[in-house]
Amino acid sequence: xxxxxxxLRRRTYAFFVEHGRAxxxxxxxxxxxxxxxxxxxxxxxxxxLNPATDELRMLNPFSVVPTxxxxxxxxxxxxxxxxxxxxxxxxxxxxxxxxxxxxxxCGEALAVEIRDERVxxxxxxxxxxxxxxxxxxxxxxx
Amino acid sequence: xxxxxxxxxxxxxxxxxxPGATIPAAKLAELAHAWWDDRISPGWVPHTRDQNQAIxxxxxxxxEFWQLA
Numbered sequence: 001x002x003x004x005x006x007x008l009r010r011r012t013y014a015f016f017v018e019h020g021r022a023x024x025x026x027x028x029x030x031x032x033x034x035x036x037x038x039x040x041x042x043x044x045x046x047x048x049l050n051p052a053t054d055e056l057r058m059l060n061p062f063s064v065v066p067t068x069x070x071x072x073x074x075x076x077x078x079x080x081x082x083x084x085x086x087x088x089x090x091x092x093x094x095x096x097x098x099x100x101x102x103x104x105x106c107g108e109a110l111a112v113e114i115r116d117e118r119v120x121x122x123x124x125x126x127x128x129x130x131x132x133x134x135x136x137x138x139x140x141x142x
Numbered sequence: 143x144x145x146x147x148x149x150x151x152x153x154x155x156x157x158x159x160x161p162g163a164t165i166p167a168a169k170l171a172e173l174a175h176a177w178w179d180d181r182i183s184p185g186w187v188p189h190t191r192d193q194n195q196a197i198x199x200x201x202x203x204x205x206e207f208w209q210l211a
Contacts, residue, residue: 001188013182046188061178082143087171088178104144105151112145112167117175119167126170127152128143129162132198133211142143 001044008037009046013059017093020076022056022064048139058139061088073097073114082142083126090114145170163207173201 008028015023025034035054042049048058056064058081063069069080074093080086083101090097099112113120135142145167146152152164165173176197180186189197191210198208 006187010184010186017182044188061174061181083145084143084170084174084177086145087174088181091175091178092181094179099145101145103147103151105146105155108147110145110147114171117171119171122166122168124145124147124167125149125152125164126143126145126167127162127164128207129159131162131207131209133209136211 001041001046005037005040005044005046008034009041012038012047012056016059016062016064017074020078022059025054045136045139061085061092068101070100071097072100081140084128086112087114087119091117163203165203169201169203173197173203176201 011028012023015028025031025038028034038047038049038054038056041047047056048060049055050057058064061080061084063079063081063085065079067079067081069083069086071078071080071086071089073090073095074097078089080089080099083099086099086101096116097114099114100109101112102109110124112124130137130142146155149164152161177194195210198204198210
């Protein structure tokens with residue numbers, strides 16, 4: 001990953017955090033050059049594209065598209081890719097926050113407060129189904 | 143990678159599937175902050191595999207399941 005790709009990544013994340021939405025490629029410069037850079041960043045696991053459309057799918061830990069994990073942090077609501085990323089949004093923004101989701105088993109709503117880098121309700125448990133070596137085989141499923 | 147009300151709920155959700163790894167919410171908070179803390183900082187550079195593995199190991203997440211590719 002060279003300096004120009006790192007710079008593109010920085011501008012992509014900065015746009016997302018400032019506006020609360022993903023940029024179109026043309027909002028960051030020449031569309032074809034930006035998409036080519038995003039593809040390289042995707043290959044390096046520095047962001048995730050929808051391969052069918054070349055649109056942004058994940059700016060980890062943020063999800064660009066709606067998911068089952070909503071996070072309030074830094075004065076805005078976000079979507080996270082999973083529970084790990086939901087707490088990760090608070091970590092990345094250096095903010096307390098609130099996660100709203102539901103138990104995948106029973107469907108009961110779960111509201112999780114993050115305060116001072118801790119989960120307020122420590123009775124909850126976190127399950128990782130896919131072994132670490134396979135996380136990037138299908139990152140959306142993971 | 144999901145949050146559940148309890149281990150009993152995980153077992154029921156899995157049905158007959160092979161379980162993965164379960165950790166307490168307190169450990170998840172430590173993991174998330176160690177992993178994502180620098181993600182939007184202007185000076186971010188990619189973590190190496192070894193750096194990420196060290197984060198897992200420091201939190202006691204060891205063994206074959208937690209070995210990164």
